[in-house]
Amino acid sequence: MKKRLAVAFTGPSNSGKTTLILKIARKLIHEHKLEVAIIKHDPKDKARFDVEGKDSYKFSDTGAEVIVTSPxxxxxxSQRKSELEDMVRLFGEFDILLVEGLKNLPLPRISIFRNEIDVDYFAFMNALAIDKSVDISQYDVPKSVDILDLNTTDEIISWILKNAKKV
Known part of the structure; x- marks a missing residue:
């Protein structure tokens, strides 16, 4: 039976969310031997999963729900908005789900910042991952928020394994 734990990551563009998620996923898979699933939110609807002219693009372009399978x-x-439960169901079995974005989901959340922190994120975060470019003494971080070193992947993984929510 898989753990089915989930955690989310938020932060401004170019804060390092994708880089951190890649490091965490690789370590969870290769060192911890866990099955990892990842959801990336594309708020501007600009992600492209296939090349124009290819069959899968043509099928998707019709507006149909399309599954492309290979060995x-x-x-x-999908042409529809999916809720977290729908996406989790698609993955089937996994140990850890890492979600990039979607700050309104009811998941434990790590916010990532470099140089400065947007205090508007405080209401959405359970942990704050920063590097030395942030002077934490300049901010009134809520006591309930754990402060993590953005460059210490093991510390962040430890936090995830302790705080992730069962989905």
């Missing part, structure tokens, strides 16, 4: 992978193209 080594399955790709799902």
């Amino acid at each position: 080594n992978r399955t790709t799902y193209f």
